[in-house]
Amino acid sequence: MATLESKIPAGPVAEKWSNYKAHQKLVNPKNKRKLDVIVVGTGLAGASAAASLGEMGFKVKNFCIQDSPRRAHSIAAQGGINAAKNYQNDGDSVYRLFYDTVKGGDYRAREANVYRLAEVSASIIDQCVAQGVPFAREYGGMLANRSFGGAQVSRTFYAKGQTGQQLLLGAYSALMCQVNAGTVELYTRYEMLDLVVIDGRARGIIARNLVTGNIERFAAHAVVIGTGGYGNAYFLSTNAMGCNCSAAMACYRKGAFFANPSYVQIHPTCIPVHGDKQSKLTLMSESLRNDGRIWVPKKLEDAKRLQAGEIQGKDIPEEDRDYYLERRYPAFGNLVPRDVASRAAKERCDKGFGVNNTGLAVFLDFSQAIKDFGRKEIEARYGNLFDMYEEITDESPYETPMMIYPAVHYTMGGIWVDYELQTTVKGLFAIGECNFSDHGANRLGASALMQGLADGYFVLPYTIQNYLSDQITVPRFSVDLPEFVEAEKAVRDRIQKLFNIKGKRSVDSIHKELGRVMWDYVGMGRNAKGLEEGLAKLKEIRKEFYSNLFIPGAAEGVNVELEKAVRLEDFILMGELVANDALTRNESCGGHFREEYQTEEGEAKRDDENYFYVGCWEYQGSDDKAPVLHKEPLEYEAIKVQTRNYKN
Amino acid sequence: MAKNISFTIKYWKQNGPKDKGHFEQREMKNIPDDTSFLEMLDILNEELINDGKEPFVFDHDCREGICGMCSLYINGTPHGKTATGATTCQLYMRRFNDGDVITVEPWRSAAFPVIKDCMVDRSAFDKIQAAGGYVTVRTGQPQDANAILIPKQDADEAMDCATCIGCGACVAACKNGSAMLYVSSKVSQFALLPQGRPEAAKRAKAMVAKMDELGFGNCTNTRACEAVCPKNESIANIARLNREFIKAKLAD
Numbered sequence: 001m002a003t004l005e006s007k008i009p010a011g012p013v014a015e016k017w018s019n020y021k022a023h024q025k026l027v028n029p030k031n032k033r034k035l036d037v038i039v040v041g042t043g044l045a046g047a048s049a050a051a052s053l054g055e056m057g058f059k060v061k062n063f064c065i066q067d068s069p070r071r072a073h074s075i076a077a078q079g080g081i082n083a084a085k086n087y088q089n090d091g092d093s094v095y096r097l098f099y100d101t102v103k104g105g106d107y108r109a110r111e112a113n114v115y116r117l118a119e120v121s122a123s124i125i126d127q128c129v130a131q132g133v134p135f136a137r138e139y140g141g142m143l144a145n146r147s148f149g150g151a152q153v154s155r156t157f158y159a160k161g162q163t164g165q166q167l168l169l170g171a172y173s174a175l176m177c178q179v180n181a182g183t184v185e186l187y188t189r190y191e192m193l194d195l196v197v198i199d200g201r202a203r204g205i206i207a208r209n210l211v212t213g214n215i216e217r218f219a220a221h222a223v224v225i226g227t228g229g230y231g232n233a234y235f236l237s238t239n240a241m242g243c244n245c246s247a248a249m250a251c252y253r254k255g256a257f258f259a260n261p262s263y264v265q266i267h268p269t270c271i272p273v274h275g276d277k278q279s280k281l282t283l284m285s286e287s288l289r290n291d292g293r294i295w296v297p298k299k300l301e302d303a304k305r306l307q308a309g310e311i312q313g314k315d316i317p318e319e320d321r322d323y324y325l326e327r328r329y330p331a332f333g334n335l336v337p338r339d340v341a342s343r344a345a346k347e348r349c350d351k352g353f354g355v356n357n358t359g360l361a362v363f364l365d366f367s368q369a370i371k372d373f374g375r376k377e378i379e380a381r382y383g384n385l386f387d388m389y390e391e392i393t394d395e396s397p398y399e400t401p402m403m404i405y406p407a408v409h410y411t412m413g414g415i416w417v418d419y420e421l422q423t424t425v426k427g428l429f430a431i432g433e434c435n436f437s438d439h440g441a442n443r444l445g446a447s448a449l450m451q452g453l454a455d456g457y458f459v460l461p462y463t464i465q466n467y468l469s470d471q472i473t474v475p476r477f478s479v480d481l482p483e484f485v486e487a488e489k490a491v492r493d494r495i496q497k498l499f500n501i502k503g504k505r506s507v508d509s510i511h512k513e514l515g516r517v518m519w520d521y522v523g524m525g526r527n528a529k530g531l532e533e534g535l536a537k538l539k540e541i542r543k544e545f546y547s548n549l550f551i552p553g554a555a556e557g558v559n560v561e562l563e564k565a566v567r568l569e570d571f572i573l574m575g576e577l578v579a580n581d582a583l584t585r586n587e588s589c590g591g592h593f594r595e596e597y598q599t600e601e602g603e604a605k606r607d608d609e610n611y612f613y614v615g616c617w618e619y620q621g622s623d624d625k626a627p628v629l630h631k632e633p634l635e636y637e638a639i640k641v642q643t644r645n646y647k648n
Numbered sequence: 649m650a651k652n653i654s655f656t657i658k659y660w661k662q663n664g665p666k667d668k669g670h671f672e673q674r675e676m677k678n679i680p681d682d683t684s685f686l687e688m689l690d691i692l693n694e695e696l697i698n699d700g701k702e703p704f705v706f707d708h709d710c711r712e713g714i715c716g717m718c719s720l721y722i723n724g725t726p727h728g729k730t731a732t733g734a735t736t737c738q739l740y741m742r743r744f745n746d747g748d749v750i751t752v753e754p755w756r757s758a759a760f761p762v763i764k765d766c767m768v769d770r771s772a773f774d775k776i777q778a779a780g781g782y783v784t785v786r787t788g789q790p791q792d793a794n795a796i797l798i799p800k801q802d803a804d805e806a807m808d809c810a811t812c813i814g815c816g817a818c819v820a821a822c823k824n825g826s827a828m829l830y831v832s833s834k835v836s837q838f839a840l841l842p843q844g845r846p847e848a849a850k851r852a853k854a855m856v857a858k859m860d861e862l863g864f865g866n867c868t869n870t871r872a873c874e875a876v877c878p879k880n881e882s883i884a885n886i887a888r889l890n891r892e893f894i895k896a897k898l899a900d
Contacts, residue, residue: 069774071709075714087794130785131785132806180779275682279687
C-alpha cells in the first residue's frame with residue numbers, strides 16, 4: 001500500500017527549501033534529453049512547468065482539452081497575484097505572507113510548503129516582468145500594488161482586472177517559445193482518460209483525441225498533472241464549462257490519495273443566480289472589496305420591500321444600512337477572507353435580509369468610493385468589471401449598488417502530494433489547484449496564481465529531478481506494453497458502457513441534479529444529517545446515471561455529449577468524496593463549515609485536538625465501495641496554532 | 649424583470665472540413681430574455697437531445713468573455729452585436745426581439761477550417777505565436793522586477809495591446825481573412841516594453857512571415873477587424889507593426 005511520507009526536509013522552516021535544493025539529486029544535461037515528461041494541463045501550473053522543463057532539456061509532451069493552451073481557465077482569474085516584495089514599505093516580508101496564508105487557511109495547510117511558496121513568490125514577479133507581462137505601474141514607473149482579503153499589507157500585483165489572463169499569456173509565450181525550439185510537443189483538444197502504471201510507477205497516459213475520437217497511448221518517465229479543481233461537481237460555479245476532475249479521478253482510481261476534498265471555497269462576490277437555465281456563475285473580483293462596501297438593510301421590512309421590487313437599494317437611507325462585515329470585523333472590515341465573508345452573507349440572507357427577488361443577494365456598494373475618489377478614478381480601477389456586470393444584469397453599478405452572492409469558486413482539496421509535489425503513485429506529480437498542499441482549508445485571494453506559477457516555474461522543475469535522476473538508465477517505453485494495451489481497453493470499455501445505457505436523459509440534466517444536491521447538502525453550511533441524506537441522494541444519482549443516460553452520436557469524431565458524460569461520471573465520484581470527507585471532519589475550519597461546530601457568534605470552531613491532520617482518501621477498487629481514510633498529521637514548528645481573529 | 653421572447657434560430661451544421669454544410673432551423677419558444685446567448689444554445693441542444701438528435705457543436709468555455717473560445721458569427725457579425733463590445737458569451741437575449749430570425753454561422757476563413765458545425769480549427773494562431781510571440785527568458789531568477797522602470801503610460805498601452813483574447817473575430821470579419829490585428833497586438837505589446845526591444849525586429853519579421861505562410865490574407869485597411877474586436881484592439885497596432893516591420897527590413 002502507498003504510504004504517506006511528506007518528505008519535509010530537516011531544519012528551521014526558513015532554511016528547508018535552500019537545504020533541499022542544496023542536497024537534492026540533479027540530472028545532467030546529456031541525460032535530460034533521454035527523459036520524457038508528460039504534462040497534462042496548460043494553465044498557469046501546467047504551462048509554466050512544461051515550458052521550464054522543456055527549456056531545461058527534458059522532452060515534454062503537453063496536453064490540453066481546449067483548442068489552444070492559452071484558453072486554460074487560469075485565464076479568467078481577475079484580481080491579482082500576491083508576492084512578498086514589500087515594495088509599498090508597509091511591513092511585508094516572506095514570513096508575513098507565510099503567516100497570513102497559514103492563518104487564512106485556518107491552520108490546516110502544511111507549514112513547510114507554505115513557507116516555500118512565500119519564499120519563491122518574489123521570483124515569480126521578476127520572472128513575469130522579464131517575460132513582458134504588463135503589470136499595473138505607478139507614475140514613477142514602479143510596479144503598483146493593491147490589497148486583498150486576509151492581509152493588512154498591499155502585496156497584490158495586478159494587470160487591470162485581467163491578471164490571470166496576463167500571467168497565463170506570459171506562461172503561454174514561454175511555452176510556445178519551447179514548442180518552437182522543439183523541446184515541447186503540444187497536444188491540443190486531447191483529454192486524459194487514464195493513467196498507465198507499470199510496476200508501481202506512472203509511465204504514461206491514455207488520452208482521447210477530441211477531434212477524431214481516437215483513443216491514443218503516450219509513454220513517459222514521469223507524469224505531471226495540472227488539471228485544476230473540481231468546482232464543477234456543483235454544476236453552477238465560477239469555473240469554465242470545460243473544467244473537470246477526470247484526470248485527477250483517473251489518478252485517484254490508480255492509487256493516488258485524494259486529500260481534504262471537503263475544503264471547497266465559496267467566493268463571496270459573484271453575480272446571484274437568476275434562473276434554472278443558468279449555465280455558470282460569474283465572479284466579480286475580490287479587488288472590488290478594496291473600495292466597495294457590503295451591506296443589507298437593518299430593517300426586515302426594508303428587505304421585504306426590496307425583495308418585492310417596491311424600492312431600490314439607493315432608496316434606503318444611510319442610517320438604515322447594516323454594513324455587517326465592518327460591524328462584525330472592525331480590523332479587516334470588507335477585506336476579511338472569503339470563507340468569512342461568504343458565511344456572513346449567508347447568515348444575513350438566512351435571517352431574511354436578502355436584497356433581490358430570491359432573497360439570496362447582498363449589496364456591494366460603490367457610492368461612497370465614487371463620492372471620495374470620483375467616478376473617473378473608479379472607472380479606471382474597475383471599469384471592465386462594471387461593464388461586465390451591466391451586460392449581465394442590465395444595471396449600472398455606477399448608479400445602483402451591485403448585487404452579489406457567494407458561489408463555488410476554487411477547491412483547496414486535491415491530489416495528495418509530498419513536499420516534492422509527488423503523489424502516492426511514484427513518478428506521478430500534481431501541481432496547481434489540482435494538488436492540496438498550500439491553502440489549508442481556505443485560500444486567500446490572489447494566492448492561486450501565486451501557487452500555480454510557484455509550482456510550475458520554481459518548485460516542480462527542481463523536485464522532479466530528484467525522482468528522474470534514478471531513471472536515467474531506464475530506456476524509453478514502448479506503448480505496446482501490456483499495461484498500455486490494458487489501460488486503453490479499459491477506456492474503450494468504459495465509453496462503450498456509457499453509450500450502451502441508451503436512456504432518456506441528457507448529461508446536463510443529470511449534472512444539474514448533482515449540482516443541486518451538492519449545493520443543498522454539501523455546500524456552505526453542512527451538518528451530519530444533511531450529509532448523510534446527501535450521500536444517499538448521490539447514490540440515487542449514480543443509479544439514474546447508469547440507467548437513464550442518453551448520449552447521441554458515436555464514439556468516433558467530435559462528440560461533446562460523450563466528453564461531458566465521462567466527466568459527469570467522475571463528478572459523481574468526486575461529490576461522494578467531498579461528502580464523505582465533510583461528514584468525517586467533525587469540526588468547522590475555513591471553507592468547511594459544519595453547523596454543529598460553531599461559536600456563539602457563529603464563527604467556525606476548529607477541533608485541533610482531534611482534526612489537526614490532512615484527510616487522505618484511498619480508492620478501494622470500485623466507485624461503489626466507500627473509500628478508506630488515512631491521516632497525515634500536521635506538524636507546526638514556526639507558527640503558533642490559534643483561533644483565527646479578524647476582529648482586532 | 650425578465651420577459652420571454654420567441655424566435656427562429658438558423659444554425660450551421662457541417663460534418664468536418666470537407667462537408668458542404670447546411671443550415672437547420674428551429675422555433676424557440678418563451679426564452680427568458682435574461683438568458684445568455686450560449687444558455688439559449690444550451691436550451692436548443694437539450695431539446696435536440698430530447699428528440700434523439702445530435703446537438704449543435706460550438707466552442708465555448710469560460711463564459712466570462714476572456715478565454716476566447718467563443719467563435720460564433722451571429723446575424724452577420726462576429727460575436728453578435730453586444731452593447732459594450734464583448735464576446736458571444738456576454739451577449740444576452742434582451743438584445744433580440746420577439747419574432748426575430750437569428751442566424752448562427754462559424755468563423756469563415758481559409759486559415760480556420762471547420763472541425764464540426766461552428767467549431768473551427770484556430771491552431772494557426774498558436775503557430776504564429778510560436779514563431780516569435782515571446783521574450784526569450786530563461787526560468788530562474790532574473791533581476792528585480794523594479795530594476796527597469798517603465799512609464800505608466802507605456803505599461804498601460806502595452807496592457808491594452810495585451811488584452812487580445814485570440815478569438816479570431818478579426819480574421820472572420822476581414823474580407824481578406826487577414827490576421828494583422830492579432831499579430832500587431834502581440835508585436836505592439838512587446839515593442840512598447842523595454843523587455844521586448846532586443847528581439848523586436850526579429851519578432852516582427854518572423855510573425856509576419858508565419859502569418860503569410862499559413863494563408864492569412866493581406867490588410868487593406870478596411871477596419872472591419874477593429875469594429876468587431878471584443879477587446880477593442882486598435883488598428884493603430886497595425887501601423888506600429890508596419891513601422892517595426894519596415895525598420896527590421898531596412899536593417900537587413
